[in-house]
Amino acid sequence: HRVRLWGTDQAIAVSRSTAEQMRAKWGARDVELVYNGVDIPEVHAAVEQQRVPAEGGPRILSLSRLSPEKGIDVLLDAFAQLRVDYPQAHLEIAGSGDLASELQAQAQRLNLGDSVTFSGFVNPIEAMGRSDMIVQLSVWENCSYTLLDAKAAGLKTVATAVGGNPEILGADELVDRQSATLTQDVLQAMRAQLQKGEPEPFTWISNEQMAAQTVDIYARVLRGGRS
Known part of the structure; x- marks a missing residue:
């Protein structure tokens, strides 16, 4: 470089x-x-066309590679605790990668049953249409299109305060990736976002x-x- x-x-x-x-x-x-x-009106309209009304608890989405730097193991631990408050909550883990079998085994150990879906490769617009929140716990992001699209679509968001994420999200949507209490921090951030009303309108540069x-x-x- x-x-x-x-x-x-x-x-x-x-x-x-x-x-x-x-x-x-x-x-x-x-x-x-x-x-x-990101073209906010177009993304918002596309996701709304795929919108699936919620029938139970909140629907959380992870949309990334199943690899160690994405922190999906932390998300699973936090989600297991979130279900104490939201027994009908559902977590969709989309994507593929080397950790697929390990993460599936972790979900079994946590007795998450059918509250977690490993959906593999998905259309991201369709996945956001059946979700209420995206959680992204990466070690690093430059300028995440996943977060930009999620914000454009009006989804709630929680992400690590790494790379360009703080330039997209507000302080209450961010967690410290190096925190010794990361799982609890993610849990609290998810709870706080779920208790909030509709997200503020998102502004960003267009394509x-x-x-x-x-x-x-x-x-x-x-x-x-x-x-």
Whole structure:
């Protein structure tokens, strides 16, 4: 990465956190910020078309690879405790990965039964349509499209305060990934979000704005300009 960056005229980062990492780790000289764009009305409408009315308790969704850095084991532990307050709660773990069998075994040890579904590869719009909240406990995210789409769709969210996540979510939606009480922190954050009313309207740059910002950077570099 360091060699590649020193051979470029301009670098683009999708979050402030990513830009800081590029400078600190690899000595990037010229880095400009262009967030990943999301077309909020289109995403919201698409998810609403797939909306499945809730018939029981809250429906939690994990939409990521089944790998250690995604923290799905922590989510399972927190969800098992959440069911004390919400006995009809349901957790959908979408995605595939090396930890699939291990996570399924964990769900069995926690006696979660059919309150957890391992759905494998899914259409994310359809999955969000049958969910009320997305929980994402990654070790790192640059600028998560999962969180952007969830916010655009009006879902409640809980995520780790890593990478670009704090640039998308509010403080009450974030948990410290390094906390010694991470499972309890996730549990409390989920409880707090479920007790809140409708989420505040979400604002973010559109795909058109993202493209325009990127084109502007390209044009300046081609003219020999700098950020």
